Amino acid sequence: MTSATSADAASETQVAKLTADGEKLFAANCASCHGLQAQGTEDAPTLIGVGAASVDFQVGTGRMPMAAQGPQAEKKPVQFTDEQIAALAAWVASLGPGPSIPEAQYLEGDDLATGAELFRINCAMCHNVAGAGGALTEGKFAPALAGVEAKHIYEAMITGPQNMPVFNDANISPEDKANIISYLKYVEESGSPGGLDLGNLGPVSEGLFVWIFALGAIVAITIWLTAKSN
Amino acid sequence: MSTDTATATTAAPAAEQKAPPGPGMRFVNWGANYIEDRTSLSGMVKELGRKIFPDHWSFMLGEVALYSFVVILLSGTFLTFFFQASMAPVIYEGAYPTMKGVEMSAAMASTLDISFEVRGGLLMRQVHHWAALLFVASIGLHMLRVFFTGAFRKPREINWVVGFLLFILAMAEGFTGYSLPDDLLSGNGLRIIDGMVKGVPVIGTWISYLLFGGEFPGEAIVGRLYMLHIMLLPALVIAAIGVHMILLIVNKHTQFAGPGRTQENVVGAPILPVFAAKAAGFFFIVFGVIMVIASTVTINPIWNYGPYDPSPVSAGTQPDWYIGFADGMLRLIPPHLETEIFGFTFTWYILIPIVVLGLFLVVVALYPFIEGWVTGDKREHHIADRPRNAPARTAIGAAGVTFYAVMWAAASSDLIATHFRLSIEWVTHTLQALLILGPIIAYLVTKRVCLGLQKKDREIALHGFESGRIVRLPGGEYIEVHEQLSDYDRWRLVSYEEYAPLMVRPNTNGKITVSTKLRGALSRWFFEDRIAPVTRAEIEASHHGH
Numbered sequence: 001m002t003s004a005t006s007a008d009a010a011s012e013t014q015v016a017k018l019t020a021d022g023e024k025l026f027a028a029n030c031a032s033c034h035g036l037q038a039q040g041t042e043d044a045p046t047l048i049g050v051g052a053a054s055v056d057f058q059v060g061t062g063r064m065p066m067a068a069q070g071p072q073a074e075k076k077p078v079q080f081t082d083e084q085i086a087a088l089a090a091w092v093a094s095l096g097p098g099p100s101i102p103e104a105q106y107l108e109g110d111d112l113a114t115g116a117e118l119f120r121i122n123c124a125m126c127h128n129v130a131g132a133g134g135a136l137t138e139g140k141f142a143p144a145l146a147g148v149e150a151k152h153i154y155e156a157m158i159t160g161p162q163n164m165p166v167f168n169d170a171n172i173s174p175e176d177k178a179n180i181i182s183y184l185k186y187v188e189e190s191g192s193p194g195g196l197d198l199g200n201l202g203p204v205s206e207g208l209f210v211w212i213f214a215l216g217a218i219v220a221i222t223i224w225l226t227a228k229s230n
Numbered sequence: 231m232s233t234d235t236a237t238a239t240t241a242a243p244a245a246e247q248k249a250p251p252g253p254g255m256r257f258v259n260w261g262a263n264y265i266e267d268r269t270s271l272s273g274m275v276k277e278l279g280r281k282i283f284p285d286h287w288s289f290m291l292g293e294v295a296l297y298s299f300v301v302i303l304l305s306g307t308f309l310t311f312f313f314q315a316s317m318a319p320v321i322y323e324g325a326y327p328t329m330k331g332v333e334m335s336a337a338m339a340s341t342l343d344i345s346f347e348v349r350g351g352l353l354m355r356q357v358h359h360w361a362a363l364l365f366v367a368s369i370g371l372h373m374l375r376v377f378f379t380g381a382f383r384k385p386r387e388i389n390w391v392v393g394f395l396l397f398i399l400a401m402a403e404g405f406t407g408y409s410l411p412d413d414l415l416s417g418n419g420l421r422i423i424d425g426m427v428k429g430v431p432v433i434g435t436w437i438s439y440l441l442f443g444g445e446f447p448g449e450a451i452v453g454r455l456y457m458l459h460i461m462l463l464p465a466l467v468i469a470a471i472g473v474h475m476i477l478l479i480v481n482k483h484t485q486f487a488g489p490g491r492t493q494e495n496v497v498g499a500p501i502l503p504v505f506a507a508k509a510a511g512f513f514f515i516v517f518g519v520i521m522v523i524a525s526t527v528t529i530n531p532i533w534n535y536g537p538y539d540p541s542p543v544s545a546g547t548q549p550d551w552y553i554g555f556a557d558g559m560l561r562l563i564p565p566h567l568e569t570e571i572f573g574f575t576f577t578w579y580i581l582i583p584i585v586v587l588g589l590f591l592v593v594v595a596l597y598p599f600i601e602g603w604v605t606g607d608k609r610e611h612h613i614a615d616r617p618r619n620a621p622a623r624t625a626i627g628a629a630g631v632t633f634y635a636v637m638w639a640a641a642s643s644d645l646i647a648t649h650f651r652l653s654i655e656w657v658t659h660t661l662q663a664l665l666i667l668g669p670i671i672a673y674l675v676t677k678r679v680c681l682g683l684q685k686k687d688r689e690i691a692l693h694g695f696e697s698g699r700i701v702r703l704p705g706g707e708y709i710e711v712h713e714q715l716s717d718y719d720r721w722r723l724v725s726y727e728e729y730a731p732l733m734v735r736p737n738t739n740g741k742i743t744v745s746t747k748l749r750g751a752l753s754r755w756f757f758e759d760r761i762a763p764v765t766r767a768e769i770e771a772s773h774h775g776h
Contacts (some may be wrong), residue, residue: 081574124544129415135643135647138654186328195525204552214367214519218294218368222291222512
């Protein structure tokens with residue numbers, strides 16, 4: 001996986017046009033923070049060498065262009081079309097080599113159990129075993145992973161957005177990344193075998209549920225029963 | 231003898247007078263006589279059947295606990311048929327795809343099998359776990375009811391202690407059961423217990439090795455917990471419930487004040503047949519609520535957690551709710567509090583929570599005796615207090631509940647942070663402050679509210695309540711007509727006992743000991759603000775005035 005992969009299919013001129021479009025879009029939307037040559041400013045880091053994957057992830061999940069200063073850049077509705085994102089990614093990728101957008105073959109694995117195990121070992125401490133999300137320090141958090149596109153999951157692993165570490169191919173092979181993605185998709189799509197999952201938040205939501213709904217229902221019944229007899 | 235039997239077996243004599251009994255009735259009669267001749271049970275049935283239970287919704291909370299325990303026993307027995315309490319490693323080859331081929335303990339694998347292979351197994355697991363959560367929750371609420379109505383006072387102090395033991399046993403049952411599947415979540419819980427045990431100076435490590443049969447996690451703990459969970463603890467729970475019930479019958483149930491309800495009687499329904507029938511119906515309601523929840527809401531999805539492995543820890547790792555207060559205390563204590571003395575490390579961030587939690591529980595257990603000593607009250611009490619009429623106790627209770635609630639909230643500090651978009655540090659520091667300030671504020675506010683309510687009651691008892699009807703007097707003055715209460719309603723408001731602080735008196739040697747002084751001071755604090763109940767003379771006087 002090199003930055004040349006995405007260029008393989010397209011002809012040289014198309015790439016040149018895409019890159020040129022990307023440069024314009026970048027100058028209009030991103031340069032105020034990242035600088036005209038994406039060299040970085042006081043407000044934002046340099047993008048030279050972050051690769052197409054990082055741009056695709058950041059812009060494709062709506063994190064960039066960043067709106068307000070906060071503990072971390074959060075997801076928003078995506079502001080660009082797929083072509084525009086591809087253009088931005090192509091231009092940033094042309095600035096220096098970096099991880100590229102993964103191909104479809106790496107987005108679906110066949111070993112759910114390995115995926116689950118790797119997820120528990122590498123990701124669950126931040127994202128929770130079922131991908132329900134979790135708190136980090138100083139108001140930062142690891143988001144819930146339901147509904148995230150497969151390619152964005154892959155890109156998150158290879159680019160390590162903000163407080164998330166980078167999982168390069170030596171840590172987790174591309175096949176295993178695919179297994180992790182499949183595990184997350186399985187959890188999301190199969191639903192909980194036991195019924196409502198209460199947000200997969202574990203004993204806290206179960207405890208609240210028992211106090212509010214179970215005991216609440218029973219107390220309501222006791223009040224009703226004794227009211228009748230009086 | 232034979233008449234006794236007839237009473238116990240309902241309607242037998244009536245049938246005899248009319249027509250010769252049918253074969254069914256003859257069998258029942260024969261059966262009843264057979265049992266009676268060999269056990270003389272009828273006397274007891276008659277005695278018990280005449281026990282009276284007063285009617286108030288809050289008196290049913292203990293029943294909820296009892297019935298959820300029955301549900302726990304039933305579903306738990308089912309689970310024992312399939313669960314393997316072994317930590318021997320096996321390769322899971324069952325139906326759940328994300329676990330296929332994963333190495334895990336036999337305990338975990340059999341729990342997955344119960345969930346996905348055994349017919350009705352998942353439902354039974356969920357029934358068992360939800361019923362367990364409800365069991366402890368209803369005990370908690372029941373204890374609060376007993377506390378706030380002063381139903382723990384003489385002669386019921388011992389039963390309070392027995393109930394407290396049940397609360398502790400229920401938590402122990404819950405924790406041991408929670409740990410049995412040997413999944414990641416419960417394994418992390420055990421890890422914390424292990425850490426706490428090891429934090430005890432000098433002997434900690436030894437005890438940990440003893441508990442786990444070697445270095446944590448070892449291969450023994452699930453088997454040991456299983457023994458506790460299905461034999462020792464249930465036996466103790468059942469024994470304690472037995473004592474609790476016997477004492478309940480001996481002491482009789484408390485009741486709220488009302489016309490015709492005195493310290494000497496109990497007004498309500500007799501066990502046989504009214505209360506027993508109602509109770510049976512109520513059992514099925516509780517059972518039904520648990521079933522509905524268990525069949526629609528997931529609990530403890532171990533298939534997400536995966537087998538225990540010491541390295542991964544999931545975000546949002548929490549114990550079941552009733553252990554949350556302990557987890558929360560650990561989260562609230564500032565980290566790094568450690569000193570080294572003579573080569574032993576004193577880990578204060580573990581020792582302080584253990585001491586605080588221990589003291590809290592001891593105070594709860596001994597509260598009846600503490601209050602009895604402070605108030606010097608040796609009278610028997612069969613009329614439940616309205617919480618407002620014992621402002622100091624109610625305020626102490628509110629402070630205790632606040633203290634517990636803050637610890638409890640701290641156990642979910644991470645979820646509070648993510649769900650309310652706060653920083654976890656901020657949440658923790660706020661809760662740390664609340665742990666100390668919260669109970670004080672709760673105490674003061676509750677006491678004020680109680681006194682305010684008492685004043686209002688007094689007003690109403692003496693002058694009636696505002697009817698909303700404005701009348702213009704001939705002189706042009708406007709007044710609002712006050713409606714007098716009926717005698718029934720007034721009864722509720724005025725019948726409570728009056729207390730006064732203890733007098734500090736010298737003992738037989740003519741000395742005032744330190745403990746007497748302390749007692750006097752505490753007693754003054756307990757009673758310093760109080761509103762005297764309305765006296766008959768006052769009521770009569772106020773009526774003449776109108």
